Structures are given as structure tokens and as C-alpha cells.
Amino acid sequence: MGNTRSGGGLSTAQQAAKFLGVSALAGAVMAGLALPAVGAFGLAAKGTVEGFDEIPANLKTPPLSERTTILDAKGGEIAKVYSRDRTIVKLKDISPYMRQAIVAIEDARFYKHGAVDLKGILRAVNKNAQNGGVSQGASTLTQQYVKNVFVEEAGNDEKKVAQATEQSIGRKIKELKYAIQVEQELGKKRILENYLNITFFGQQAYGVEAASQRYFSKPAKDLALEQAALLAGLVQSPSRYDPVANPETAKTRRDTVLQRMAEVKDISQAQAEAAKKKPLGLKVSRPRSGCITAVHGAGFFCDYVREVFYNDPTFGKTREARAKRWDRGGMTIRTTLDPRAQKSVQRSIKSHVYQSDRVATAVSLVEPGTGRVLGMGQSRPYGFGKDETQINLSADKSMGGSNYGFQVGSTFKPITAAAAIERGTKPYKRYSSPYKMEYPSPVSTCKGTWTNNEGATVANENKSEVGPYGMKEATAKSVNTYFVQLISEIGVCPVTELADKIGAKRADGKEHHQVPSLTLGTEGFSPLTMANAYATFANRGVYCSPVFIESITGPGGKALKVPKSTCKRAMSQKTADTINTLLRGVVEDGTGKQAGLQSRASAGKTGTTDERRAAWFVGYTPNLAGAVWVGGPGAEGVKMENITIGGVYHDKVYGADTPGPIWKDAMTGALEGKPAPGFVTVPIKDPDAQRPDRHDKPGHDRPGRGDNGGEDPWPDISLPPDLIGGGDNGGKGHGGKGSGGLRLP
Template sequence: MGKKRSGGGLSPTQQAAKFLGVSVLAGAVLAGIALPAAGALGLAAKGSVEGFDEIPANLKQPPLSQRTTILDNKGGTIATVYSRDRTVVPLTDISPYMQKALVAIEDSRFYEHGAVDMKGILRAINQNAQSGGVAQGASTLTQQYVKNVFMEEAGDDPTKLAQATQQTIGRKVRELKYAIQLEDKLGKKKILANYLNITYFGEQAYGVEAASQRYFSKPAKDLTVEESAMLAGIVQSPSRYDPVNDEAEATKRRNVVLQRMADVHDISQQEADQAKAKPLGLNVSKPQNGCITAVKGAGFFCDYVREVFLNDPVFGKTPEKRAKLWNRGGLQVRTTLDPQTQESVQASIKKHVYQTDKVATAATFVEPGTGKILGMGQSKPYGFGKNETQINYSVDQKMSGSNFGFPTGSTFKPFLAAAALEQGTPATKSYPAPYKMPYPRSVQTCGKPWVNDGGYTVENENESEKGPYALKEAMAKSINTYFVQMIGDTGICPVMDMADKLGVVQGNGDKLPQVPSIVLGAKGISPLTMASAYAAFANRGTYCTPVAIESITAPGDKSLPVPQSTCKRAMSEKTADNINTLLSGVIDSGTGQQAGLTDRANAGKTGTTDSRKNAWFVGYTPNLSGAVWVGSAQQNVEMQNIVIGGQYQDKVFGGQVPGPIWRDAMVGALSGKPSPAFHLVNIPDAKKDKNKDKGHDGGQGGDGQGGSTPWPKISIPPNLIGGGNGHGGKRH
């Protein structure tokens, strides 16, 4: 080869002068190549000269879009996502064979000419004149790189992409001017590295590193001469020379490259012949893009991370800016997901609810005191096929969740209890709580009182459930009439205030309606919201907003700001300690016995809704809180006489199906973890040895199944239910 030069040895001013001096010739080339009509020659030359000085001085080189890797909190890969599969690497991490092959076939005089190859121009003119068309181009490798920059900047915008690739004199003139500038600014080696990282190699692979991994499942630094030749040959026409779809055509093209390498003395003829005789040796890795490829059943958590990025202003003031940053990629996103917790959650889900069941389950677990989401899964996998979905049942609608969340049943009752305790109601409060009673005639709201003018009534599970009851026993047995009486005395506004402090909103993002039926779980709420709210009980009254991202590293090891959990006191420690005591009783002797953990402090609440369309268990230890929902996303399956997870269920209760899912998930998630205790208080029972049945949320008593009594009839007027969420009707 001749002596290598950077920028042809000329300053930008000298190169510009040289360009202008040959503008007529360049115009002819452009006319002959881009616009074959012979009559355009003069116009091309004139347009080139006049437009040259009007072009902006410097080429903007946008950061290359790359793959983003989403990691768990231990650094393990959850998934890779990208708009373009690319991993930028330095020239030192690219095989010398690859460098030589690309230069040999695309621009063999790359190191000898400047930004514009005059010999190439003359050769192209001569060849095209003989062929009567566009048989040969004259673009240098630098000019091709500039064109790729234009295309990268256009992204997937069809209009911008058409402008970046249109065969016009104006585009060619810009390419030439920027090529001159880049040769002087970057030098040959940097231009070659940039080209190898930006160009498209087919099969969704951008840049040589992604291409090497796609076709040979190895890094670009390890490419052999024949592998390098194959990749270099693809660049001219990725579809025509695609080795996956046409191995014979790709082999012919590879051999052309090998011969060219021999002709320019990059390799010997013997080496070229030996390489030609070898098969392509493909070891194809299929594209692994998006949350659908996530491991450990974490596809929905992966999707949630994406939604957080696209919705949080910390990543950009506008949706467009956030989307642009996400699509550009090249990020290392370290999340809060704990692999031990996630594996345990998914294993428990798989054990108890099958993918093919008529109903589904979703479970989310968060860390009290930090808001970190440690596990998130569901029985219908992330995907597009049968019994798959892209709806994340664990989160709110704006984060790709269900439209309204799911009615929570009696799992809402602790929020009322906390509000009442904060208002000064004693933990020993007793109510008559008969088997059946009308709603209070008037209940105070934050404004105009709610008035029951229809004589609507509420019932307990069965006629044996009649008071008086104190709070502890009423919570353990989930006595409906007790809590309706309590909200009558407490009022709705304190409950609204407590819900706000605990981050409790409907699944569609709206605040809860100011109607008494909220205490019976009439409105739809997401599992993530419920798990985070209960975590405040575990954290002795301090609520922390949920977070999914711990850190983000951008290209160049630059750290990006990430959303932080905001922790605020929602209730006094005394109130939280009382709630923890009450909900420990639910597991010890109430409706949640089937969910109980035997080796550590735990508490929780069951919930079942109208016609058994939803069943819940929300529970926690001092160091982990989780919510489990079971039901139909369309709210059209009544869970009676149904098979779930291979087990026949005559009637589904919150403690009977969701409870064991929670229990098994917690056992695995907390294995080997500390076992702290609650700060429990002494709350005496008002009555002893009465109503031993476990109430409408089910439960396990001794060796037999408790709580299998008929579903209570409860009459709730439309004005109690509030604004329609598609889940109207009775709630318990």
C-alpha cells in the first residue's frame, strides 16, 4: 500500500479549495451516478459550487443507538431492549482481518486518497459512460460514513429517512463537504472505527460487534479472515447477501471479498484460496430484543421499567425527549428486582395457577422502608400468543396495566381501621355488628354528607356472625357490618386522607370515590399499590413510593439521575403497631390461616369480592410486603366450582388460593434473610369462644376447610358504588 494519510494531508481550507477546483468533475460524477440523464451535467456542477458554502460548517454526529441492558439488583441480565441492536466497540476490539476486509471491498484506496477519491471519480465516470447507466459509484468510505450518519439521525422516521437517502445533488454535495471536514478532524482510523460501528449488516444487526454476535456468536475481535470477509461482503446489500436466507449467494460474495483482499496484498493468494474453500461456519444467535425475552418470568417488570422511563420527567421534560433517549439506548439499567424473590414469586405462581386456567394471578412484592420492587409476576406470560398478554395486571393503567385495577374486597378494611385509630378510636372499639343491618342514614364526606335514602343493607357471611364484636375479632373474621358501622362513625374523609397518604388510588389513576362502599373494596386497585400501602404498616407507619430503578449508566460511564422513593409518615407508630397486631390475628386465628408463615412474624388480610370474581391476599413481614390477586382480567369468571392450578375449588376465598401463593412466594424470597419482629401491642378481645367459623374469606381450621358457608347477600346502591369502573355490584 502507499503511504497512509489523515485527511489527504490538506487543511480544511485547502481541501475546500480543491473541492471547488474539481466541482465540474464532481458535478459530472453526481450527474452520471445519481442522475444518469446526460443533460444534467452542467446543472449538477453549477448546483454543487453554489450550494457548497451554504452548508453548515460542522457535521452533527448523533450518539449511535445501541442496545440497552436491563439488570437485576445483583447485576444479572433480565433482558436487552433496543431500537437498533448495536454495541459500540473501539477499533482495538475489532479483528484486523475485519478492518482489512471492509477497506478492501468498499474503498481499497482509503488510506491513499483524501475525502474525495479523484481516481475513483474518473473510473466511475468511464464505467458508467460505457454501461449507459449507473454501474459504479464513487463514494469513499468517509462519504459512506457521512451518509450513514444522516440515516442514523433520521432513525425510523420514513420522511427523514427518505431525505437522508434520496439520490439528489444536494445530498451528495453535503456528503462531500462533511467528508472533507471529517478526514481532517478524525483521521482515517477513527473514521474506519465509526463506520464499522454504524453500518448495517442485516438480520437486525447494526455495527460489526452485533453482526459478529448475530452470525457467529462471538465478539468482533475474534473474527477469522473468512468470517470477516463474509461480514464485509454483506454491507453492499444486506438483503441480497444475507447468509441466513441465501448461503450460496453469501458464499460467492465472501469469496469476492477474499480475492479482493489478496489483490490488494492484505493476504496472500494461498490464504485467500484456503479461506474460499471453507464453509461459512455460521453459528447464528437469534435476535433477543425486548421484554418478551426476559428471564425468570420478569417480562412484566421489564415492561414496567420501560414505562417508568417513558413517563418520569427525570428522564426528560417531554415524552418525545424521553422516548428519544430510550430509543438511543446504550444504557445499563440496574433495577431493584431481587432474583431470589423473583424466582420464588414465579415458582409459586406456576405451582398454584396454570397459564391455561380460566383465571389468572398477579403478585408483586416490595421492600418496606425503601419502596423497592423486589418481585413481580403473573400466570399469563408476557407475549402475544394464546394465554399470553401484554397487560401487566400488577400495575396501574398508565403503566400498561389493566383499565381499572381489580376490586380488593376486605383487604381495604385495614385502611379504615388505621384512619379510625388516627382519629382517636380505641383499638378495643366494639360495635353491635349484627348479622344484617342497613347502611348508616348519613355518612360525613369531605364535603356534603352521603345520605342513604334507599334503606340499603349489608350482611355478614352467615347468621352466626353477629355481634357485638371488638376490632380485633372483627378484623380476624372480616365482619362486614362492623366496618360499615365504623365508617359511619369515622366518616369518609379521614379514610380518603389515609388512602392519599398510602398512595392508594384506583387503577385508572383516579382518586377513590367518597362513598361508604369503599370499605368493602368496591373499587379497582392494582397489586403494586396494595403491596406498597401495606408496606407502610410493616415500616411502622411510614409510606415509601414504589421504585424500580436503582441506577442507570449511559455510554461513556455517565450516570443518569433516576427516580427516588419518597418516604413520608402516613400514620403514627402506635397506629401501625396496632394494625400489625390486628393483621397478625388474621393469620393466627382468622381468615388468613392458610397463608401463615411458621418461622417469622407475619401479618395480612384476605379479600373476596362479589360473585367471587376477585380474591386477594395482601400480607407482609417487617422486611417484605406482597399482594396477590386471583381472578379474571375481564371480570367475567365467578370462581365457584372451578379448577385452578389443577385443584378443584367449590368456592374461592382470599385465604384459600391467593393466600398459599403469597405464603410460598414469601418462604422462598425470605430464605436465609433476617427475621425481625413486629412491635405488637396487647389488644384484648371483647368476647371469647364465639363464632369459631373463619368467615367469608375462608381459612383452614385444624384438619378441615373452614369458611365454606354460603356467600352473604349484600345490597349496595349505585350511589355507594361510585363512578362506573366496569366492576359494579356487591363487594365484601
């Protein structure tokens, strides 16, 4: 493309030479660089028409970076994010005063010359010679526009930006050639429009619309004469003439622009004098960019949306390409965030845990069956100040969360129960469940067997918790030794495999440890992961991957492809219904009674780790699942004994007494006005029990198809011969302490 010809068969270089002469071309470069006149001789000797022709003729004009607006599911604005604050407008939507002012001060002969202004060059050469140095350049608006295109293409790459703005002869020659091309292809009006949209006006404002909003809080079409003159004067040096930081210097520069407008007959001298007498009249709107400005405490939800964009191949082949697309902006992103749910989350957090508390809390809400994340909040706000953080306490490490997540304690036990039921274990299975015991061994794993060579032990929370227990009572009381016996019988592998199927993967991205203490919640997970895993129970065994983005509209209103939730069956309906029945018992008569919802069918599980460094409640209704974590936000955590949280003193923190009420209040508000469906339940009756089991309270539930009038719905299923066979806060276990004070490597 270097020898593209137009206009009488002349190449671009020949057109330049015809217009300027080769020596004049050299002079153009010299003047544009504001170099002493002697520089022209060296360039004239070395610069040739052929060398000029070797520069590619096509100027790559990248889409201008703009604001991206992030919306909630109802269309309300969450935040605006941008690499460069810019709103593109048409020339007709820019005040005539602004168009006149920028031409008058930057390139008064704009409509009379081509890409290069020969008279302007000669004037600059003469002026610089008189001053014995550099005092004046001669770049036209077209040349300035081309330079700004180079800068825009460089993006945030400092090295490329330096190359795009370096004061070198080579860059000026390239700038000149592209300026000629732009003049031929766009015409004056389009060049002026592009120039006013791309130019930097200081205070993070790119383009005249953003500048008008920043300094005067009004659209560019409404700029008055003196306001337009002020903005036009900024272009030469946005920092030097910044009216916020340097009002006197800015006024002097504004008045210079007004006088120049009078000299070129855009306005009368009387108009100029009247405008000079007016104050700057600033009405500054401070920049509000990024997730730190998000409403309703949704800063971390907003940040998660950005992480989704950076990590999902839907938005580009490489992370670099996706980041560049994000920085380019110009998108409207409608998310899954439910404003009612989000407000409820934040109200609950603020009423139970203070920002200044030693511990923090994080809450995530997920819709079963769709994977839509409806709410996400935490007590430590998004920010850089005291008791603020940029770590998303609800997220995995790869998505901006903590390095390890948080040990989940007994909230992992239902996953073990589900895996056992899937393998044929009856839900009334009874174990001796002593207060304290050694871990049984050997235990089968995905990688062979685990043997308790060290005599590791596990204990229940209270000495009064002594079996035998069936699964329902053991779940309600969260009996550690029961679940250790259960996982030891079925093996570790079925548990970790099911955990992966329901998305319960470690926050650090590593594989699960193949040890029986896994059932006590020794590994670190994020609240979002736990909420979505329990949503699988609510959805009767079908797992749906979490989603944050509903739709994206790009520049020009074009709809962009977005990642969708993928749903697949992780367990049978009967297994899920059985877990729902078991976990109803937790909130009705078990450790989670303080979290039970009054007018809705609900289920859930408490969890507390050793030394009470983390406390959880994870629960759900058929149409909403939520997880609440409370603990120390740092790597070491906080021992939650003799501690005040949200103004309430606790001698010991339990999953029920702190996370439970947070969950209850958040869920109550989020579900207000929504249907209250019931669970499909199954009878869990042990025909060999010494006493009749409790009947499930009907509530809003309906009997499942397995209800057969008292007959055993769980026929005998033989277990494979190779399979041998917590209250929270148990005794010492393999690889950790019971339900998990030790963070495994």
C-alpha cells in the same frame, strides 16, 4: 459556520472546488447518486461554490445507539434491550482481515484519496454510460459513514430515515461537504473505526461486533479471513446477501470480496482460493432483545423499568426525550429485583396457577422502609402467543397495567380501620354488625354528604355472622356490616385521604369515589399498589414510594441520576402497630389462617369480591410485604365458582384458599435466610366487654410501649360532632354489590 476556513484560508467549498473543480463537484454528486451523466449539466449550471458554502459545516454526530443491559440487585443479567443491537469496539479490537475486506470491497483507494475519489467517480461515470443506466456508484467510505450518521440521527422516525437516504442531489451535496469536514477532523483510522461501528450488517446487527456475534458467535477481533469477507460483503445489501436466508448468494458475494482482496494485494491469490473453498461456517446466535427474553419470569418487572424511564422527569424533560434516550441505550441498569425473591414468586405461581387456566394470578413483593420492589410475576407470561399477554397485571394503567386494576374486596378494610384509629376511634369499638342492613345515612364525605336514597343494603358473607363485634374480631372475620358502620361514623373523607397517603390510589388514576361502600373494596387497584400500601403498616406508619432502579451507568461508565424512594409518615406509630396487631389475628385465628407463616411473625388480610371475580391476599412481615391477586385477566373477569385452578377444584374461591397459599409460598422462599423480626404490638382489650378478649399470642412479637399491665391504653377522645355514626362478598351496597362486583365508572 457556513464559511469556516482552514488550510491556507480557503473555505470548505473552495477546498472542494480546488480539489475537484465545480464541474467535477457536480460530477461527484451525479456519480454518488448513480444518475445518468446528463444529470451533471443541470447541477453544474445551478450548483455554485456559494451555495455549497451555505450548508452548515458542523456534522452533528449523535451517540451511537447500543444495547442496554438490565441487571438484578445482585448483578445478574435480567435482559438486554435495544433499539439497535450494537456494541462499540476500538479498531484494534477488530480483526485485520475485517479492516482489509471492508476497504477492498467498498473503497479500495480509501487511504489514497480525500473525502471524494475522483478516479472512482470517473470510473463510475464511464461504467454507467457503457451500461446506459445505473450500475455503479462512487461513494467513498467517508461518504457512506456520513450517510449512516444521518440515518442514526433519524432514529426510528420513518420520515426522517427516508429523508436521510433519499436519492436527491441536495442530500448528496450535504453528504459531500460533511465528508470533507470528517476527513479533516478525524483521519482515516478513526473514520474506518466509526464506519465499522455504525454500519448495518443485517439480522438486526449494527456494527461489526454485533454482526460477528450474530453470524459466528465470536468477537470481531477473532474473525477469520473468510468470515471477515462474508461480513464485508453484506454491507452493500444486507437482505440480498443474508447468509441465513440466501446462503448461495452470500457465498458468491463472499468469494467476490476475497477475489478483490487478492487484486489489491491484501492477500495472495492462493489465500483467496483456499478461503473460497471453505463453507460459510455460520454459528448463528439469534437476536435476544427486550423484556420478552427476561430470565426468571421477570419480563414484566423489566417492562416496568422501561415505563419508569419513560415517565420520570429525572431522565429527560419530555416523554419524547426520555424515549429517545432509552433507544440510544448503552446503559447498565441495576435494579432492585432480588433474584431469590423473584424465583420464589415464580415457583409459587407455577405450583398454584397454570398458564392455561381461565384465571390468572399476579404477585408483587415490596421491602418496607425502602420501597424497593423485590419481585413481580404473573401466571400469564410476557408475550404474544396463546395465554400470554403484554399487560402487566401487577401495575397501574399508566405503567402498562390493566385499564381499571382489580377490585380489592376486604383488603381495603384495614385502611378504613387505620383512618378511624387516627381519628380517635378505639380499636375495641363495638358495632351491632347485623347480618344485613341498609347503609346508614347521611355520611360525610370530602364533597359534602352522601345519602342512601335508594335503600342500598349490605350483608355479611355468612348468616351466622351477627354482632355485636369489636374491631379485632370484625377484622379477623372480615365482617362487612361492621366496617360499613365504622366508615359511616367517621366519614368517607378520612379514609380516602389516608389511602392517598399510603399510595393506595386507583389503578386508572381517577379520584376515589366518596361513598361508604368504598370500605368494602369496590374500587380497582393493582397488586403493586396494595403490597406497597401494606408495607406502610409494616414500616410502622411511614410510607415509602416504590422504586425499581438502584443505579444506572451510562456510556463510558458515567453514573446517571436515578429517582429515589421518598418516605414520609402517613399515620402514627401507634396506629400502625394497632393495625399490625389486628392483622396478626387474621392469619392466626381469622380468615387468613391458610396463609400464616410458620416461623415468622406475619399479618395480612383476605379479600373476595362479589361473584368471586377477584380474590386477594395482602400480607407482610416486618421486613417484606406482598400482594397476590387471582381472577380473570380480562375486563369482564371470571366468576370463580365450580372452577379448577392449578389442577385443584374449587366450588367457591376465597382469598384464603387460593391467593393465601400463593402468598405463603412466595414469601417463604423470598425470606429464606433473612432475619425474622417481630412486630411491635399493642393490647386491644375492651373494658366493657362481656367476656375477656383473647390475649395476643407472643410468637416473635414484643410488647409495645402501650402495654401498661392491663390499663386501657386508649383514653377517651371525643369525635367531632359532625361525624355520624366485610366477611367478604357482602350484599348489595351503594354503587355496587357489597364488596364489589360492579366496576364503578
